Amino acid sequence: MSSRKDQNAAARLVREQIAAEKRRKRTLYISIAAVSALVIAGLIGWGVYASSKSGEFTAPRNTNSAGSGVVTGSGPVTVDEYVDFLCPHCKAFHDDYAAQIKQLADTGKITLVTHPVAYLDGASTNQYSTRSSAAAGCAADEGRFTEYADALFAAQPAEGTAGPSDDDLIALGKTVGLGDPFAQCVKDKKFVNWTDHVTTEAGKAGVSGTPTVLVNGKPVQATGPAIAAAVAAASGTGPTPTAS
Amino acid sequence: MSSWHRAQPWVSLVVRLALAGVFLTAGLLKVGDLAASGRAVNAYQILPYDAAMIFGAAQPFVEIALGLLLLVGLATRLAGWISAVMMVAFIAGISSAWARGLNIDCGCFSKGGVLPPGVTPNYVPELLRDAAFLAMAVFLIIYPLSRFSLDARLDQLSTTDEAFEEYDDDNGEDEPAAPAARQRRP
Numbered sequence: 001m002s003s004r005k006d007q008n009a010a011a012r013l014v015r016e017q018i019a020a021e022k023r024r025k026r027t028l029y030i031s032i033a034a035v036s037a038l039v040i041a042g043l044i045g046w047g048v049y050a051s052s053k054s055g056e057f058t059a060p061r062n063t064n065s066a067g068s069g070v071v072t073g074s075g076p077v078t079v080d081e082y083v084d085f086l087c088p089h090c091k092a093f094h095d096d097y098a099a100q101i102k103q104l105a106d107t108g109k110i111t112l113v114t115h116p117v118a119y120l121d122g123a124s125t126n127q128y129s130t131r132s133s134a135a136a137g138c139a140a141d142e143g144r145f146t147e148y149a150d151a152l153f154a155a156q157p158a159e160g161t162a163g164p165s166d167d168d169l170i171a172l173g174k175t176v177g178l179g180d181p182f183a184q185c186v187k188d189k190k191f192v193n194w195t196d197h198v199t200t201e202a203g204k205a206g207v208s209g210t211p212t213v214l215v216n217g218k219p220v221q222a223t224g225p226a227i228a229a230a231v232a233a234a235s236g237t238g239p240t241p242t243a244s
Numbered sequence: 245m246s247s248w249h250r251a252q253p254w255v256s257l258v259v260r261l262a263l264a265g266v267f268l269t270a271g272l273l274k275v276g277d278l279a280a281s282g283r284a285v286n287a288y289q290i291l292p293y294d295a296a297m298i299f300g301a302a303q304p305f306v307e308i309a310l311g312l313l314l315l316v317g318l319a320t321r322l323a324g325w326i327s328a329v330m331m332v333a334f335i336a337g338i339s340s341a342w343a344r345g346l347n348i349d350c351g352c353f354s355k356g357g358v359l360p361p362g363v364t365p366n367y368v369p370e371l372l373r374d375a376a377f378l379a380m381a382v383f384l385i386i387y388p389l390s391r392f393s394l395d396a397r398l399d400q401l402s403t404t405d406e407a408f409e410e411y412d413d414d415n416g417e418d419e420p421a422a423p424a425a426r427q428r429r430p
Contacts, residue, residue, distance in 0.1 A: 026398065027319075034319035038326065041309035042302035049278045049301030122277030199279070203297070208287035208348070 057193035060141035068201035069113035070140040073105030077234045079227065080113045080214040082207045085132040085152045086120045086159060093211045094153045097224035110231055117202045118195050119210055128163025130195050135169040137191030138182050147176040256390035259380045263327055264314035266377055270353055271307030287348045288337050317393025324384030331378040335371060342367040
C-alpha cells in the first residue's frame with residue numbers, strides 16, 4: 001500500500017497528463033478550423049472572380065478577327081496599342097504621339113490595332129474604364145473610333161473620382177458626330193462584354209500595364225520615335241512576319 | 245522570472261498585431277479589384293494566365309483571413325508558419341522576377357503590373373521589407389504566446405477547476421494544479 005502522499009502525486013500526474021492531452025486536442029481542432037477558414041477565404045475569392053467573368057460577347061465592326069482590338073489602316077506592319085481611357089500615362093502617350101501613329105496608318109505603313117482595356121476599374125468609383133471602353137466599341141461600330149478616342153482622352157477624368165456617366169459619354173459622342181444609334185448602343189451596354197473580352201485577351205497576351213505597344217508582336221517603348229524606328233526596321237526586312 | 249520571460253508576451257503581441265496590419269492592408273488594397281490582382285500575379289510570368297488569375301483573386305481574401313487570425317490571436321503559431329511560407333514565396337517570386345530582368349511593380353501593396361517605360365524597378369527595398377516580415381513570422385513561430393490573444397483566453401477557460409473536476413470525485417475541492425496552471429499563463 002502506498003502512502004496518501006504518493007497517491008496525491010500520482011493523481012496530480014494523471015491530471016496533468018489529461019490537461020496536456022486536452023490542450024493537444026484543442027490545438028489540433030483550432031488549427032483545422034484556421035486552415036479551413038483560409039481555404040474558404042481563398043475559394044470565396046475564386047468564386048467572386050469567376051462569377052464576374054462574362055461569357056458571350058459581340059465584337060463591334062472594324063475590329064480584328066480575334067475581336068480583341070479596333071483596326072485602323074491596313075499596312076503591312078501590325079502595331080498593337082493597349083490603352084485604358086482612365087490611365088494618365090495613356091493620355092500623355094495619346095497627346096504626344098497619336099497623330100504620328102495615325103499618320104503611319106493613314107500612309108499605309110501600319111495596321112494599327114487599338115485595344116481599349118479596362119484595367120483600372122478600381123481607380124474610378126463607377127467603373128469608368130469599362131464604360132468608356134464599351135462606348136468606344138459603340139463608336140467603332142459606327143466607324144468613328146479614332147475621333148471618339150480623341151474626345152475621351154481630351155475629357156479624361158482624374159483617377160479616384162467618379163468618371164463621366166453614360167449620359168456624359170453619349171453627349172461626348174455628339175461632339176464627334178455620333179448620333180442616336182451610338183446613344184442606344186451605350187444605353188444598352190451592348191459592348192460591355194466585348195470590353196471584358198478585350199481585357200482578358202490583353203492579360204493573356206502578357207500585357208499587365210498600360211500603355212503597352214507591340215510592333216509585330218514585340219514590345220516597344222510607348223514613344224513615337226521608338227515605334228517609328230521599330231516599324232521602319234520591320235518594313236525593311238522584306239516579307240512581313242505574322243504578328244502573334 | 246527573467247525580465248525577458250515577462251516581456252515576451254508583450255513583444256509577441258506587438259509582432260502579432262504588426263503582422264496582422266501588414267496582411268490586412270495588403271489584402272484590403274487588392275480585394276476591390278480581383279482582376280487587377282490576378283494580372284499582377286500574371287506579370288511575374290510564373291503561372292499560366294488562368295492559374296495566375298485564380299491565384300490573384302484568392303490571395304487578397306486569404307491575406308485578410310490570415311490578418312484576422314493574427315489580429316485576434318487564434319492559432320498564432322500556425323498563422324506564423326503560414327505567414328512565413330507566404331513571405332518565402334513572395335521573396336522567391338520577386339527574386340525570380342529580378343533575375344529574369346522583368347520590369348514589374350511587385351504588387352505587394354498595390355495592384356502591381358508592368359512599370360511605365362523609363363522607370364527602373366528597385367527590388368532591394370521590397371526584398372528587405374519581406375525579409376523583415378519573414379523575421380516577424382518566425383518570431384511568432386518561436387514565441388506564439390502573446391497578451392490579449394484568443395489562444396490564451398481559450399487556454400484559461402480549459403485550465404479551470406471544472407476541467408479537472410470531471411476526472412476526480414472530490415466534488416469541488418480546490419485543485420492544486422489549477423492555480424499553478426493559471427499562474428503559468430502569460
